[in-house]
Amino acid sequence: MARVFNFSAGPSVLPEEVLKIAAGEMLDYQGTGTSVMEMSHRSNAFIAIAKDAETLLRELMEIPENYKVLFVQGGASTQFAMTALNLMGRSESKTAEFVNTGMWSKKAISEAKRFGEVKIIATSEDKNFSYIPELTKDMFDPKASYVHITANNTIFGTRYRELPDTGDVPLVTDMSSSILSERYDVTKFGLIYAGAQKNMGPAGVTTVIIREDLIGREFDITPTMLKYKIHAENESMYNTPPCYSLYIMKLVFDWLKNKGGVAAIQKINEDKAAILYDFLDKSKLFKGTVEPKFRSLMNVPFVLPSEDLNGAFIKQATAVGLINLKGHKSVGGMRASIYNAMPVDGVKKLVEFMKEFESKNG
Amino acid sequence: MARVFNFSAGPSVLPEEVLKIAAGEMLDYQGTGTSVMEMSHRSNAFIAIAKDAETLLRELMEIPENYKVLFVQGGASTQFAMTALNLMGRSESKTAEFVNTGMWSKKAISEAKRFGEVKIIATSEDKNFSYIPELTKDMFDPKASYVHITANNTIFGTRYRELPDTGDVPLVTDMSSSILSERYDVTKFGLIYAGAQKNMGPAGVTTVIIREDLIGREFDITPTMLKYKIHAENESMYNTPPCYSLYIMKLVFDWLKNKGGVAAIQKINEDKAAILYDFLDKSKLFKGTVEPKFRSLMNVPFVLPSEDLNGAFIKQATAVGLINLKGHKSVGGMRASIYNAMPVDGVKKLVEFMKEFESKNG
Numbered sequence: 001m002a003r004v005f006n007f008s009a010g011p012s013v014l015p016e017e018v019l020k021i022a023a024g025e026m027l028d029y030q031g032t033g034t035s036v037m038e039m040s041h042r043s044n045a046f047i048a049i050a051k052d053a054e055t056l057l058r059e060l061m062e063i064p065e066n067y068k069v070l071f072v073q074g075g076a077s078t079q080f081a082m083t084a085l086n087l088m089g090r091s092e093s094k095t096a097e098f099v100n101t102g103m104w105s106k107k108a109i110s111e112a113k114r115f116g117e118v119k120i121i122a123t124s125e126d127k128n129f130s131y132i133p134e135l136t137k138d139m140f141d142p143k144a145s146y147v148h149i150t151a152n153n154t155i156f157g158t159r160y161r162e163l164p165d166t167g168d169v170p171l172v173t174d175m176s177s178s179i180l181s182e183r184y185d186v187t188k189f190g191l192i193y194a195g196a197q198k199n200m201g202p203a204g205v206t207t208v209i210i211r212e213d214l215i216g217r218e219f220d221i222t223p224t225m226l227k228y229k230i231h232a233e234n235e236s237m238y239n240t241p242p243c244y245s246l247y248i249m250k251l252v253f254d255w256l257k258n259k260g261g262v263a264a265i266q267k268i269n270e271d272k273a274a275i276l277y278d279f280l281d282k283s284k285l286f287k288g289t290v291e292p293k294f295r296s297l298m299n300v301p302f303v304l305p306s307e308d309l310n311g312a313f314i315k316q317a318t319a320v321g322l323i324n325l326k327g328h329k330s331v332g333g334m335r336a337s338i339y340n341a342m343p344v345d346g347v348k349k350l351v352e353f354m355k356e357f358e359s360k361n362g
Numbered sequence: 363m364a365r366v367f368n369f370s371a372g373p374s375v376l377p378e379e380v381l382k383i384a385a386g387e388m389l390d391y392q393g394t395g396t397s398v399m400e401m402s403h404r405s406n407a408f409i410a411i412a413k414d415a416e417t418l419l420r421e422l423m424e425i426p427e428n429y430k431v432l433f434v435q436g437g438a439s440t441q442f443a444m445t446a447l448n449l450m451g452r453s454e455s456k457t458a459e460f461v462n463t464g465m466w467s468k469k470a471i472s473e474a475k476r477f478g479e480v481k482i483i484a485t486s487e488d489k490n491f492s493y494i495p496e497l498t499k500d501m502f503d504p505k506a507s508y509v510h511i512t513a514n515n516t517i518f519g520t521r522y523r524e525l526p527d528t529g530d531v532p533l534v535t536d537m538s539s540s541i542l543s544e545r546y547d548v549t550k551f552g553l554i555y556a557g558a559q560k561n562m563g564p565a566g567v568t569t570v571i572i573r574e575d576l577i578g579r580e581f582d583i584t585p586t587m588l589k590y591k592i593h594a595e596n597e598s599m600y601n602t603p604p605c606y607s608l609y610i611m612k613l614v615f616d617w618l619k620n621k622g623g624v625a626a627i628q629k630i631n632e633d634k635a636a637i638l639y640d641f642l643d644k645s646k647l648f649k650g651t652v653e654p655k656f657r658s659l660m661n662v663p664f665v666l667p668s669e670d671l672n673g674a675f676i677k678q679a680t681a682v683g684l685i686n687l688k689g690h691k692s693v694g695g696m697r698a699s700i701y702n703a704m705p706v707d708g709v710k711k712l713v714e715f716m717k718e719f720e721s722k723n724g
Contacts, residue, residue, distance in 0.1 A: 004395035008402040011605055016389065019397050023388035027381050033366035033683065035381050037564040037610065040370040040686055073435040073566065074587055077601035081585035111586055197602055202399040204435065204566040204604030221583045223443035224473055225436055239439035240559055242566030242604060243373055248399065321395065324402055 005346035008324035009154050009299060009337040010177065011197040013346075018251040036247045041240050049247050050236065056253035060262055061179075063186050063209055070208040070228065071236045071246055076104065076176050079193040079206060080111035082226045083148065083172050086218040087191070088116035090170075091145045097121050099164070102129040102153040103330060104174060112148070115219065119144070128331070129156040131291040135164035146170045146190060152178030154198070155328040157301040157335065158294040163188050170214060177298050179207070180256060181340055182266040190214050198298070199340050201249035204242045256340065265340050269297045272338050272347045276300050279351045285309075285358045289331055303333030310334065313357055322350055367708035370686035371516050371661060371699040372539065373559040375708075380613040398609045403602050411609050412598065418615035422624050423541075425548050425571055432570040432590065433598045433608055438466065438538050441555040441568060442473035444588045445510065445534050448580040449553070450478035452532075453507040459483050461526070464491040464515040465692060466536060474510070477581065481506070490693070491518040493653040497526035508532045508552060514540030516560070517690040519663040519697065520656040525550050532576060539660050541569070542618060543702055544628040552576050560660070561702050563611035566604045618702065627702050631659045634700050634709045638662050641713045647671075647720045651693055665695030666723075672696065675719055684712055 006013040029036050032045050039046040054069045063069060072078075088094050094116040098109045100123035112118050121140065122133035140147055147166045152159040154177040163171065163185075170190020179194040186192070191210045197203035208228065216229045224230055230238050259265055277295060280288040280302055289301045304310045310333050314326050327335040338347055368375040391398045394407050401408040416431045425431060434440075450456050456478040460471045462485035474480050483502065484495035502509055509528045514521040516539040525533065525547075532552020541556040548554070553572045559565035570590065578591045586592055592600050621627055639657060642650040642664055651663045666672045672695050676688050689697040700709055 002395060003389060006396050006400055008400065008405075011399060011401055011403060011602065013400050014397065019389050019399070023385045026385035026388070027365060027378065033364060033685070034368050035376065037373060037381070038368055038370065038375050039373055041373060041565065043370075043686070073437070073440075073604075075435070075601045078435075078585070078587045081587060085585070114582075114586075195602065197605075202604075202606045203403065203602045204607055220476075223440070223447070223585070223588065224476075225440045225443060226585065226588075239437045240373065240557065240565045242435075242564075242607065243559075244564045244606065245566055245604065323395070324405070 002321070004321040004323050005342070005349060006323050007336045007338065007342070007350070009328070009335060010195070011203045012337055012339050013341045014201070014248070015252065015255045015341045018248065018255050021251055022248060037244045039243065041237060041243055046243055049250050050241065053246055053250035053253060056250065056257060057207065060253060060256060061184065061186055061209070066212050067186060068210050068212060068215065068232045070210065070231045071241060072206050072208060072231055073204065073242055075195045075203070075206055076174055076193060077107065078226070079174070079208070080108040082228065083108070083146070083191060083193070084112040084115045085222040085226055086228050087146045087170070087172065087214060088112070089145070089219050090214065090217045091143055093117065093141070093143045093145060095119055095141070095144050097140060097144045097147045099123070099133060099135065099149045100125060101132055101150050101158060102156045104153065104155070105150045108148055108150070108174060116145070129153065129158065130289055132158050132160055132294045137165045137167060140164070140166045140169055142167055142169060144169050146172045148172045151175045152296050152298055154299050154337070155330055157290045157296045157299045159296040161294065170211065178296070180262055180265070181269050181298055183262050196245060196249055201252050202245050205245040205249060268344065269338070269340065272342065272344055273297045273300065275347050275351055276336060276338070279354060283354070283358060285362045286354055289333070298339055299335055299337050301327050301331045301333065301335045303327070309361060316357065317353060320353060322353060364683070366683040366685050367704070367711060368685050369698045369700065369704070369712070371690070371697060372557070373565045374699055374701050375703045376563070376610070377614065377617045377703045380610065380617050383613055384610060399606045401605060403599060403605055408605055411612050412603070415608055415612035415615060418612065418619060419569065422615060422618060423546065423548055423571070428574050429548060430572050430574060430577065430594045432572065432593045433603060434568050434570060434593055435566065435604055437557045437565070437568055438536055438555060439469065440588070441536070441570070442470040444590065445508070445553060445555070446474040446477040447584040447588055448590050449508045449532070449534065449576060450474070451507070451581050452576065452579045453505055455479065455503070455505045455507060457481055457503070457506050459502060459506045459509045461485070461495060461497065461511045462487060463494060463512050463520060464518045466515065466517070467512045470510055470512070470536060478507070491515065491520065492651055494520050494522055494656045499527045499529060502526070502528045502531055504529055504531060506531050508534045510534045513537045514658050514660055516661050516699070517692055519652045519658045519661045521658040521660070523655065532573065540658070542624055542627070543631050543660055545624050558607060558611055563614050564607050567607040567611060630706065631700070631702065634704065634706055635659045635662065637709050637713055638698060638700070641716060645716070645720060647724045648716055651695070660701055661697055661699050663689055663693045663695065663697045665689070671723060678719065679715060682715060684715060
């Protein structure tokens with residue numbers, strides 16, 4: 001079959017150029033006579049790949065020198081525990097403050113509760129997480145160990161347009177579905193974590209960007225593999241890293257750099273999202289579910305007036321090669337995830353198809 | 363460059379047939395129009411891959427129904443914590459008993475010590491781990507929570523020829539470097555874990571085989587992602603699994619099944635190892651470092667009489683496409699890791715080269 005347009009929320013579409021390079025190098029990486037999958041992680045060839053990945057990410061995100069970049073395993077779900085185990089103890093309060101903007105925030109909250117005090121300072125649950133709560137500096141306790149937000153909510157399709165001012169309390173952020181999709185000022189964060197499987201590469205590797213002063217404050221009960229300190233001291237090679245996933249990630253970073261970096265892809269992402277949101281705003285049949293001000297650039301949920309229509313739309317879209325458009329059950333309807341690697345043509349084709357569907361069913 | 367013979371201890375050689383399939387399917391997995399890397403882990407296509415991987419492993423290892431097969435992240439290093447956190451509490455003693463047969467045993471021991479009592483019941487450290495200690499039933503405390511052994515010692519090249527009789531105390535085993543290389547009776551174990559990057563696939567996925575009655579006994583401080591219960595209840599899909607690594611693993615299992623399964627590969631492995639050990643026993647220059655009775659089928663350490671000769675050998679071997687033969691610093695000299703995917707021809711070529719080296723330097 002020809003390549004389809006894949007709107008999956010994650011794992012998700014990767015740049016075709018990257019997949020072609022990976023296929024071409026599968027049996028012999030750059031004259032080594034081995035696949036990257038077969039390389040010792042202590043080999044010069046692999047160490048170069050890992051170092052390049054870090055250097056490229058530092059460049060793309062303008063990560064300052066006083067931040068460590070770690071590549072670990074276990075996904076954001078493991079970070080929910082790691083952030084709490086490593087950071088809650090940094091202040092006497094042992095309290096973490098959370099903003100609850102959806103399912104992933106909730107999971108982070110419930111894991112943190114197992115290791116210390118949790119305060120939910122704002123939530124958008126009253127309107128099914130269709131907006132981001134307003135946050136003012138006085139809402140944050142300066143004695144808290146950290147404040148946690150979810151930068152982009154994959155399921156509900158919302159994102160922070162402005163970061164909260166938490167003063168001296170470190171801002172910890174799940175950036176899984178928006179990292180590298182728009183410019184972020186890394187200096188505003190104490191810690192950023194993101195699973196790779198949306199904007200960075202295949203599932204199985206997780207990026208952590210952590211300010212150095214936050215390393216080494218873990219509780220005694222922290223398993224060795226969940227200590228940021230261990231991974232920082234060993235340059236993410238304390239044990240065998242997920243080598244092949246890291247290699248693909250490095251290729252994705254190369255691709256993004258060649259595209260012009262984050263500023264350039266942000267412009268493309270804004271254009272892509274605008275094509276879809278403009279149509280939703282004009283449509284009499286399709287409806288976006290998020291308050292315009294907080295709309296995600298990456299995940300666009302929308303609904304039709306009936307379950308029958310939703311079902312028919314998803315089925316017909318799949319038949320023309322627009323796949324994985326079914327929305328998450330918490331929102332219903334459809335969701336188009338349009339990550340960095342989704343071509344503009346994919347979004348255009350989707351909107352054309354929506355127009356056609358509307359003219360037939362409107 | 364032509365494909366080389368790669369004797370890396372891990373990540374290590376994979377079957378060329380598997381790499382060819384992976385390369386061929388990279389942009390379009392079986393008519394889906396997407397790469398396996400791009401597939402939602404909740405998609406039918408990916409769920410079929412994961413189920414196939416489990417079914418094939420159950421078949422290859424004859425895993426009984428009262429054992430769960432889990433695919434998780436974090437490598438054996440994470441299992442050092444997980445086994446302790448999940449199993450130490452199963453008896454009132456909260457004591458784990460260990461046999462210390464090398465660096466990986468030691469790492470498992472030091473992690474377990476952080477969560478409960480540890481008793482080292484035997485060690486082979488007196489002779490630089492060149493043998494497996496004799497173990498008799500009376501050495502084990504029937505009140506212990508579990509007994510931990512390292513089935514095959516990647517660094518020191520030793521393996522258990524017989525399993526210890528631990529009575530009713532569950533035997534927990536790090537099988538990272540010998541799983542699927544020879545027949546094991548799974549019913550003798552309470553829990554088996556193994557990183558994939560030796561005999562199963564690429565780094566980034568870890569297999570756990572656990573008897574059902576050992577699930578759900580974790581300490582309260584166990585992070586959610588480190589609970590066997592969570593992964594068992596969610597069929598290893600609590601969060602996004604390392605999808606692509608799992609897919610390659612499934613292809614390796616297919617390959618092994620086509621080879622005739624574990625009994626057939628064991629015969630090949632015994633033949634391969636015999637070629638190398640027979641030469642070592644006859645050589646006047648090369649010397650094996652392990653007591654013959656405990657020699658590994660997978661990792662074969664050997665030394666030359668001087669550091670200069672070791673260095674010359676490794677350099678010259680690399681030049682003729684016999685790569686990654688440098689031994690671990692704890693043993694020195696050379697180590698040939700000859701996992702399932704190492705062809706007999708690779709071992710023959712190595713021994714030919716060793717003969718030639720001996721004739722020139724003997």
